Structures are given as C-alpha cells and as structure tokens.
Amino acid sequence: xxxxVRVNIELLSISNPVHKKDLAVRLTDDTDPFFLYNLVxxxxxxxxxxxxxxxxxxxxxxxxxxIDLLQQCIQEQNKDTPxxxxxxxxxxxALDHTPVSLNVVETNPFKHLTHLSLKFLPGTDAExxxxxxxxxxxxxxxxxxxxxxxxKTEEDLTRQLSYTQQSLSxxxxxxxxxxxxxxxxxTALTNKHSQELTNEKERALQAQTQxxxxxxxxKKELETLHxxxxxxxxxxLSELEVIxxxxxxxxxxxxxxxxxxxxxxxGLEDECQRAKQEVxxxxxxNTTLDAECHGKEKLINQLQTRVAVLEQExxxxxxxxxxxxxxxxATQEQKVILEESTEEKQRxxxxxxxTIKSLSAELLKANEIIKKLQGDLKTLMSKLKLKNTVTIQxxxxxxxxxxxxxxxxxxxxxxxxxLQMKEQEVCKLQEQLESTIQKLEESxxxxxxxxxxxxxxxxxxxxxxxxKRLDTSxxxxxxxxxxxxxxxxxxxxxxxxxxMNHPISPLYAFQNFLEPTxxxxxxxxCPVPKASTLTCLIKSVQFNTQLPKLNRCSDAxxxxxxxxxxNKENGDHLGLESKYLKKKDDSIPLRGLxxxxxxxxxxxxxxxxxxxxxxxxxxxPASAYFPG
Numbered sequence: 081x082x083x084x085v086r087v088n089i090e091l092l093s094i095s096n097p098v099h100k101k102d103l104a105v106r107l108t109d110d111t112d113p114f115f116l117y118n119l120v121x122x123x124x125x126x127x128x129x130x131x132x133x134x135x136x137x138x139x140x141x142x143x144x145x146x147i148d149l150l151q152q153c154i155q156e157q158n159k160d161t162p163x164x165x166x167x168x169x170x171x172x173x174a175l176d177h178t179p180v181s182l183n184v185v186e187t188n189p190f191k192h193l194t195h196l197s198l199k200f201l202p203g204t205d206a207e208x209x210x211x212x213x214x215x216x217x218x219x220x221x222x223x224x225x226x227x228x229x230x231x232k233t234e235e236d237l238t239r240q241l242s243y244t245q246q247s248l249s250x251x252x253x254x255x256x257x258x259x260x261x262x263x264x265x266x267t268a269l270t271n272k273h274s275q276e277l278t279n280e281k282e283r284a285l286q287a288q289t290q291x292x293x294x295x296x297x298x299k300k301e302l303e304t305l306h307x308x309x310x311x312x313x314x315x316x317l318s319e320l321e322v323i324x325x326x327x328x329x330x331x332x333x334x335x336x337x338x339x340x341x342x343x344x345x346x347g348l349e350d351e352c353q354r355a356k357q358e359v360x361x362x363x364x365x366n367t368t369l370d371a372e373c374h375g376k377e378k379l380i381n382q383l384q385t386r387v388a389v390l391e392q393e394x395x396x397x398x399x400x401x402x403x404x405x406x407x408x409x410a411t412q413e414q415k416v417i418l419e420e421s422t423e424e425k426q427r428x429x430x431x432x433x434x435t436i437k438s439l440s441a442e443l444l445k446a447n448e449i450i451k452k453l454q455g456d457l458k459t460l461m462s463k464l465k466l467k468n469t470v471t472i473q474x475x476x477x478x479x480x481x482x483x484x485x486x487x488x489x490x491x492x493x494x495x496x497x498x499l500q501m502k503e504q505e506v507c508k509l510q511e512q513l514e515s516t517i518q519k520l521e522e523s524x525x526x527x528x529x530x531x532x533x534x535x536x537x538x539x540x541x542x543x544x545x546x547x548k549r550l551d552t553s554x555x556x557x558x559x560x561x562x563x564x565x566x567x568x569x570x571x572x573x574x575x576x577x578x579x580m581n582h583p584i585s586p587l588y589a590f591q592n593f594l595e596p597t598x599x600x601x602x603x604x605x606c607p608v609p610k611a612s613t614l615t616c617l618i619k620s621v622q623f624n625t626q627l628p629k630l631n632r633c634s635d636a637x638x639x640x641x642x643x644x645x646x647n648k649e650n651g652d653h654l655g656l657e658s659k660y661l662k663k664k665d666d667s668i669p670l671r672g673l674x675x676x677x678x679x680x681x682x683x684x685x686x687x688x689x690x691x692x693x694x695x696x697x698x699x700x701p702a703s704a705y706f707p708g
Contacts, residue, residue: 083109085109086108089143089146090104090105091103091143092104100122101122102121103120103121103139104118105198105200107200114208117202117203118200118201118207119200119201123139126139135196149164150184153166164184164185165184165185165187167182167183178202179201179202181198182199184196338442338445345446345453348439356460363467372418373477379407379411380481386403387488390404397495401492405492408489425471429464
C-alpha cells in the first residue's frame with residue numbers, strides 16, 4: 081500500500097557527561113496519531129553503518145545527503161514509473177509495533193539499487209504519549225492564534241461596518257439633495273426646451289416656405305433642361321439611324337469577305353503546315369540553347385573558382401579585376417544576344433497567336449472542315465504552351481545567372497568605393513599641402529616686407545645721423561664739410577683728421593645721433609632731433625597707428641657728455657628723460673640692424689622683453705625674431 085509519511089530529522093547535541101552528537105529520525109503519519117517509529121544514530125553507530133553499506137559520506141554531511149535523497153523521492157512520487165522510491169518494509173504482515181527498515185531504492189532498467197536502508201524501532205507508550213502531547217500543544221497554540229486573528233478580524237469588520245453605515249447615511253442625504261436639485265433642474269430645462277421648441281418650429285416653418293419656393297424654381301429649371309435634353313436625344317436618334325444604315329451595308333460587305341475567306345482557307349492550311357515545321361525548328365533551337373546554357377554554367381563555375389583565387393591572392397587584385405570585367409562583358413553580350421533571340425521568338429509566337437485567333441473567329445461560322453482545323457490549332461496551342469514553359473525555365477536560368485553577375489558587380493563596386501575613399505584621402509592631403517604652401521608663401525612675403533621696412537629705417541637713421549654729424553662738424557670747424565645731394569639727401573661725410581674717408585657705420589651714426597656735441601652750450605636751443613622720432617621709427621616696424629606723444633625739444637634736458645666711449649660703457653641715457661626710455665611691450669624687434677646696434681645700451685629700453693638682447697650666434701632663423 082501507499083502512505084504519505086512525515087519524516088522529521090533532528091541533530092541532537094549532548095554535553096553531559098561527554099560532548100556527543102546524535103542524529104534522531106522520526107516517522108509519523110498525519111492521519112494515524114499512533115503511527116510512530118524512531119531511530120537514533122550516534123557517531124559510533126554511523127561508522128558501523130558506513131562500513132556495512134559502503135557509504136562515502138561523513139557523519140556531518142550525512143543528514144544533508146539523506147534529505148537530498150528524500151527530496152528526489154518527493155519529486156518522483158507523482159510519476160507512473162518513479163525512479164526513486166522510499167520503501168518501509170516490516171517482517172510482520174502488518175505494522176503492529178515491530179521493527180521496520182526504511183530503504184531508499186533507485187530503479188534502473190537492469191535492477192533495483194538500494195542507496196540506504198535504516199532500521200526503525202516502533203515508539204513505546206511513553207514516546208507516543210509525549211508525541212501526542214506535543215501535537216496537542218501545537219494544536220492548542222494554533223487554535224489560540226486563530227482565535228486572536230478571528231477576534232481582530234471581527235473588530236476590524238465591526239469598525240468597517242459602522243464606518244460604512246455612517247458613509248451610507250451621508251450618501252443617502254447627499255442623494256436626497258441631488259434628487260431635489262435634479263427635479264428643479266429638470267423643470268427649468270423643460271421650460272427652457274419648450275421655449276426653444278416653439279422658436280425652432282417657427283424657424284422650421286420659415287425654412288419650409290423658403291424651401292418650397294426654391295423647389296418650384298428648381299422644378300421650372302429642370303423642365304427647361306428636360307426639354308432641351310429631349311431635343312438633343314431626337315437629334316442623336318436621327319444620327320444613329322444613319323449609322324445603322326451604314327452598318328447594314330458593312331454587314332453585307334462582311335458576308336462577301338467571309339466568302340473570300342473561305343477561298344483563303346486552303347492557303348492558310350499550307351501556312352499551318354509551315355508553322356508546324358517552324359515549331360520543329362524552334363525545338364531544335366531550344367536544344368541548342370540548353371547546350372549553350374550548360375556551357376555558360378561551366379563558365380560561371382570557372383569564374384567562381386577564379387574569384388576564390390582572387391580573394392586569396394590580395395596582391396594581384398587589379399589584374400584579376402580586369403579579367404573578371406572582360407568575362408562579365410562577354411557574358412553580358414551573350415545575355416543581350418539571348419534576350420534578343422527570345423524577344424524575336426516571342427514576337428513570332430504572338431504573330432502566330434494573332435493569326436490563329438483571327439482564323440478561329442472567322443471560321444466559327446464555317447463547316448466541319450473548319451472544326452477539324454480548329455482541333456489542329458488547339459494541338460498547336462498546346463505545343464506552344466509547352467514551348468512557353470521551356471522558355472520560362474530558360475528565363476529562370478538566365479535570372480539565376482544575372483543574380484550571380486550582380487553579386488560580382490557588387491564586389492567590383494565595393495572595390496571601386498574603397499579606391500574612391502583612398503582618392504578622397506589623397507585629395508584632402510593635397511589640399512592640406514596647398515594650404516601649408518600658401519601659409520609659407522604669406523609668411524615669406526611678410527618677412528620680405530619687414531626686411532624692406534627695416535632697411536628703409538636704417539637708411540633714414542643713417543641720413544639723419546649724417547645730417548647731425550655734418551651740422552656739428554660745421555659748427556666746430558667753421559666750414560662746411562657736407563655736400564647736399566641733388567635729390568635733397570645728405571651725402572655721407574668724411575673725416576680728414578682721423579683719416580676716415582669711408583662711410584659711417586650704422587652703430588656709430590646711431591650713437592652719435594643720441595650724443596650732444598662738445599661745442600654746444602647748455603643754454604642754446606637744442607638742434608638735436610626729438611627722441612620721439614626714435615620711438616616712431618621703431619613703432620613703424622609693427623605698423624601700429626598709435627604714436628607715443630613725447631614732449632618737445634624745449635622740455636628735453638641737454639647734458640654735455642665727456643666722451644663717447646665712457647657713456648657707452650657706463651650705460652648713461654645721454655640726458656633723455658625716463659619717460660622716453662620706457663620699455664614698449666607691444667613693439668617688435670628691429671630686423672636688419674647690425675648686431676652691435678641691437679645689443680647697445682641705448683636701444684634696450686625701446687625693445688620688447690623678448691628681443692633683449694639678440695643672440696650672437698650666426699645663422700639664427702627669422703622665426704626666432706618673429707614669434708607670430
């Protein structure tokens with residue numbers, strides 16, 4: 081028999097007198113309270129069980145493994161042929177307080193395997209009493225819990241009932257109010273609607289009178305139109321009668337043509353025989369076309385092998401692409417030729433069909449001979465249908481070939497697109513090169529303009545210094561040593577005392593331009609050029625429109641210099657005020673002047689911080705002086 085048994089597994093730990101662990105297993109039945117079997121396994125008992133049944137599990141892992149086996153039995157219990165079974169075997173014919181063995185059996189197609197067998201002892205009277213007492217205790221606890229839940233639910237329900245009764249009374253009051261309001265509102269609406277109905281009736285009467293008047297007018301217009309249409313129909317009837325006469329005449333003519341067609345029947349029979357011969361020739365051509373199609377399929381297979389070779393050999397892509405293009409052109413030409421031939425055949429078939437249709441239409445009224453010819457024509461039509469099926473199959477084959485050709489064309493297009501992408505990249509690089517070349521040319525032009533400006537500045541400085549030097553020499557020696565050039569420019573002076581007949585260097589002229597003469601008095605007006613000219617000349621290099629406003633020569637203090645080399649070594653500013661000797665951060669350095677003039681103490685206050693002093697190394701590039 082089958083029973084639903086409850087299995088309780090507990091791990092008991094006993095500390096007195098020795099710390100031990102025992103496994104207690106209990107079998108009970110919920111329907112039979114006197115069904116009780118117990119088993120207590122200690123660690124020593126488990127070792128003997130392990131050796132007897134060949135278990136591979138320790139005592140600590142045995143409970144979990146036993147539970148896993150029981151779960152597998154629970155999963156398989158609802159199946160017709162369960163794999164795992166839990167057998168409770170007793171020696172007595174009935175379970176009458178005798179020892180029982182619990183076996184966990186696995187059924188194989190070969191045999192029944194017992195994974196585990198445990199011997200249970202029936203419960204004594206004391207054990208059954210304790211078990212029943214525990215069950216009674218649990219039931220009482222459940223009863224108390226249920227009673228508390230029932231009491232709480234009753235209280236909640238009473239509260240909800242009182243609340244719903246209150247809300248119901250309030251809703252009923254609101255409903256009475258709404259009914260009263262609704263009755264008043266309905267009476268008002270009925271009055272209003274009655275007034276609106278009267279107004280609408282009056283409007284409807286007015287509209288009805290207007291519609292009647294319009295209807296009468298439309299009726300008159302329709303009558304006039306009807307008369308006109310009757311006249312037109314009468315005219316049309318007369319024309320149709322004339323046409324009918326013409327048609328009768330044509331019918332008589334048609335009868336005469338039918339007679340002529342009977343005479344032509346003999347000629348048409350000959351044409352039918354010729355058509356049969358042409359059909360035979362077309363069949364032969366179809367066989368030749370099939371052979372050509374097989375040859376083309378072979379060619380296509382060869383092309384596919386070539387394409388595979390092309391994919392493996394990436395270096396020879398260009399040559400293979402040209403070969404495939406040639407093969408494609410040849411196949412396309414063959415395709416065009418085949419299409420032309422099929423079109424010609426279709427035209428010929430259409431002509432034959434038109435002739436057959438005309439013959440069938442004309443020979444419907446003919447005799448039995450015409451019926452025999454119609455039978456022959458039906459056979460021809462069936463043959464033509466067969467021919468059409470053959471042509472359709474050929475078209476399918478051609479469509480497959482076209483698809484293969486399109487795939488190859490797509491591959492070629494992809495290659496062309498990749499080439500176009502590379503060409504676009506090359507074009508972009510060329511554009512970048514052109515832009516860089518343009519920038520280099522612009523920078524060269526700027527450098528040329530700067531050099532021209534600087535050379536012009538050097539000339540102006542030299543000319544001013546020459547004029548100043550000539551004035552000083554004329555005042556000291558009492559005679560003119562300088563000669564004016566015909567263009568209004570001062571020639572470079574010579575120095576007879578020192579034996580210097582060569583032109584003055586730019587450094588010497590610039591230093592003398594800033595130094596006052598030994599022979600001038602301090603009280604005399606200053607013929608020296610203003611200090612603002614120097615700043616203006618330096619400012620003109622960077623094309624700055626804002627010129628510094630410097631004081632006049634009358635405000636400048638003139639100080640006699642003891643000697644030129646001493647002032648140069650001591651770094652004196654030769655009597656110029658400090659406001660003329662401030663650094664200009666927004667100016668750019670002078671290019672084209674000699675290295676000594678740029679490194680001199682007199683130019684350092686007028687040059688920017690980046691250009692003081694210039695490096696003495698030869699061969700420095702122009703970009704070092706012009707960071708922009």
